[in-house]
Amino acid sequence: MKKFSFHSCGNYREDYAEELKIFETYFGRICLGLFLILFFAVAPFVVSAYMLYILNMIGIAAIAAIGLNILIGYTGQISLGHGAFFGVGAYAAAILATRLGLGFYLAIPAAGIITALVGMIFGIPSGRLKGLYLTIATLAGQFIIEYVLIHWDSLTKGTMGITLPAPKIIQWEIAGDKAFFFLIFISLVLMTWFAVNIMRSKYGRAFIAIRDNDRAAEGMGIPIFRYKLLSFAISSFYAGFAGALWAYYMISITTEPFNLGLSVEFIAMVIIGGLGNIPGAIFGATFITLLNEFLRFFTGLLMNIGFVVSFGLNMAPLREFTFGLVIVLFILLEPRGLAELWRIARSSFRLWPFSY
Amino acid sequence: MDFFLQLLVNGVCVGLLYGISAMGFVMIFKSSSVLNFAHGELLALGAFFFLALISWAKLPILIAFVLTLVGSFILGFLIEKFFLRPLIGEKLIFVIMLTVGLAAMFKGFILLIWGGNLHTYPEFLSESIALKLGSIYIAPVYTATLIISIIFLVLFGLFFKKSAQGIYMRSVADNQKAALSLGVHVRRVFALSWAIAALVASMSGIVLGIINGVNVHDLSSIGLKVFPVVILGGLDSIGGAIVGGIIIGLLETFTGGYLSPSLRDVVPYIVLVLILLVKPYGLFGLVEIERV
Numbered sequence: 001m002k003k004f005s006f007h008s009c010g011n012y013r014e015d016y017a018e019e020l021k022i023f024e025t026y027f028g029r030i031c032l033g034l035f036l037i038l039f040f041a042v043a044p045f046v047v048s049a050y051m052l053y054i055l056n057m058i059g060i061a062a063i064a065a066i067g068l069n070i071l072i073g074y075t076g077q078i079s080l081g082h083g084a085f086f087g088v089g090a091y092a093a094a095i096l097a098t099r100l101g102l103g104f105y106l107a108i109p110a111a112g113i114i115t116a117l118v119g120m121i122f123g124i125p126s127g128r129l130k131g132l133y134l135t136i137a138t139l140a141g142q143f144i145i146e147y148v149l150i151h152w153d154s155l156t157k158g159t160m161g162i163t164l165p166a167p168k169i170i171q172w173e174i175a176g177d178k179a180f181f182f183l184i185f186i187s188l189v190l191m192t193w194f195a196v197n198i199m200r201s202k203y204g205r206a207f208i209a210i211r212d213n214d215r216a217a218e219g220m221g222i223p224i225f226r227y228k229l230l231s232f233a234i235s236s237f238y239a240g241f242a243g244a245l246w247a248y249y250m251i252s253i254t255t256e257p258f259n260l261g262l263s264v265e266f267i268a269m270v271i272i273g274g275l276g277n278i279p280g281a282i283f284g285a286t287f288i289t290l291l292n293e294f295l296r297f298f299t300g301l302l303m304n305i306g307f308v309v310s311f312g313l314n315m316a317p318l319r320e321f322t323f324g325l326v327i328v329l330f331i332l333l334e335p336r337g338l339a340e341l342w343r344i345a346r347s348s349f350r351l352w353p354f355s356y
Numbered sequence: 357m358d359f360f361l362q363l364l365v366n367g368v369c370v371g372l373l374y375g376i377s378a379m380g381f382v383m384i385f386k387s388s389s390v391l392n393f394a395h396g397e398l399l400a401l402g403a404f405f406f407l408a409l410i411s412w413a414k415l416p417i418l419i420a421f422v423l424t425l426v427g428s429f430i431l432g433f434l435i436e437k438f439f440l441r442p443l444i445g446e447k448l449i450f451v452i453m454l455t456v457g458l459a460a461m462f463k464g465f466i467l468l469i470w471g472g473n474l475h476t477y478p479e480f481l482s483e484s485i486a487l488k489l490g491s492i493y494i495a496p497v498y499t500a501t502l503i504i505s506i507i508f509l510v511l512f513g514l515f516f517k518k519s520a521q522g523i524y525m526r527s528v529a530d531n532q533k534a535a536l537s538l539g540v541h542v543r544r545v546f547a548l549s550w551a552i553a554a555l556v557a558s559m560s561g562i563v564l565g566i567i568n569g570v571n572v573h574d575l576s577s578i579g580l581k582v583f584p585v586v587i588l589g590g591l592d593s594i595g596g597a598i599v600g601g602i603i604i605g606l607l608e609t610f611t612g613g614y615l616s617p618s619l620r621d622v623v624p625y626i627v628l629v630l631i632l633l634v635k636p637y638g639l640f641g642l643v644e645i646e647r648v
Binding site: 125131135141147331332 | 389391439442443446447448449450452453454456457458459460461462463464465466467468580583584587618619621622625626628629632633636
């Protein structure tokens with residue numbers, strides 16, 4: 001019967017299989033199901049077009065953040081190159097769609113796989129390097145990829161950018177925020193499902209072992225270089241997949257957005273959401289995207305009042321400052337991120353309403 | 357041949373600048389093994405503070421210079437005290453992202469106050485220290501840079517070799533626990549190294565500002581250029597920073613001159629990856645062999 005309770009009020013786990021369960025009670029499973037049904041049935045038809053756009057951006061960012069969380073949060077390898085990987089995915093999808101005329105259902109996964117290969121190439125230094133040396137190597141990767149995207153004119157059309165055709169299923173064209181909402185969020189649900197489950201498998205356990213103590217992991221017979229590469233591949237696949245979705249959604253892409261700032265933003269999502277926590281990555285993506293939109297709205301408001309114009313202020317510095325402040329405050333005050341806050345909120349309901 | 361020589365001289369000059377920009381970075385890494393992504397912003401803060409003192413407050417150059425150094429010394433101390441100290445012993449990702457967050461904050465702050473435009477200092481170096489070797493001309497700023505960097509190199513060399521604080525710093529860098537148990541005040545060493553690093557950073561920010569003008573975007577991108585330099589020279593070697601800086605500077609100007617100007621900015625990073633794969637501890641860095 002305890003399975004039907006709101007929240008188990010203690011630790012009743014008896015074996016490893018129970019430890020691995022995603023949902024402790026049926027209640028959680030039902031809640032998530034209801035939430036998803038409501039979300040898909042109601043959200044796209046109720047909210048305004050602008051809100052729908054924000055939701056879509058959150059969905060795309062969440063896919064990339066989940067991927068990065070597999071690398072940083074679970075495997076403990078820091079990558080400063082995910083903004084560039086996101087760009088590789090976007091460009092791969094754009095080139096496959098325009099040059100080869102592939103449909104989106106092939107182009108997006110193919111873009112993910114291409115990005116995974118690129119990610120593995122930049123993960124090779126992890127065989128010799130770790131910690132901050134690896135971080136610097138991925139930083140170099142970011143700059144090298146950016147350079148290639150801009151200067152390989154014959155393939156990427158350089159600074160001109162590429163315009164993508166609208167994705168089509170036979171005749172039905174996916175266009176507009178509403179159609180993309182379903183494409184993006186169905187992908188997000190599938191990707192989340194995959195990520196949560198891979199962390200319960202042999203691979204996930206190996207990743208965590210490498211993060212916690214790489215020497216011990218090696219000693220226990222985990223081939224750590226292979227697993228690090230695999231982790232790089234999976235997380236770049238996520239980044240590339242998200243980038244490809246983004247490219248289709250934006251219709252036309254240029255090289256500008258895929259800079260170091262984007263990489264930093266993804267890492268900020270992972271940290272603010274909670275390292276080593278898949279739902280946390282979604283929280284973090286939501287938080288950062290909303291923060292960006294809020295600051296845009298807020299500075300726009302100040303401009304309209306005419307309060308700021310006299311200082312010659314624009315949005316960028318305030319956004320930059322607040323973004324930095326939020327990262328610093330989270331690291332200093334709640335390094336485990338929003339996921340931890342969510343856990344605390346939930347566990348305060350453990351004995352509710354009969355707490356003592 | 358003239359072209360070659362001019363490139364050589366330019367490369368060495370640019371490289372020296374990279375070298376002194378990197379010195380502060382190396383100081384922080386050496387004593388507290390923190391990878392400081394806010395280094396470019398520290399350079400910019402120093403440069404803008406100096407700008408404010410000489411063009412707004414109209415102070416004499418020397419007083420403004422000393423005030424800037426004192427101000428940045430205090431700033432470095434405060435950064436360590438409020439932001440880095442709570443993170444001692446935390447995971448690497450938190451430390452890195454904290455400095456990234458600080459970088460964003462500083463950059464936003466500078467943009468808020470001074471905007472993103474190019475500012476210039478009033479001319480104050482006399483033409484008499486310019487060097488002319490045949491057809492090659494070395495601008496007075498570069499001569500000044502050369503002199504300043506040599507002075508600082510010697511000063512730091514003496515500081516680390518002779519003074520008590522310098523020896524404490526090296527001992528902390530070598531082994532924190534052992535230093536602590538021998539009575540070294542580790543926290544003070546951290547604070548001092550941040551303070552000195554910020555001081556060096558603002559000094560190099562001022563030099564860069566004299567040469568290229570003061571622009572927050574340019575200065576903060578120098579903070580990223582520092583990485584190839586320090587990796588090449590060895591993350592914990594101050595002399596290595598200068599040598600690495602000169603090599604990277606030469607590499608950049610020669611690629612820019614002979615191959616293609618667009619390749620110029622990415623070559624240091626390609627070299628960076630190669631060095632990391634072949635000789636991760638750089639030319640002069642301390643080798644810690646770990647085969648996992």
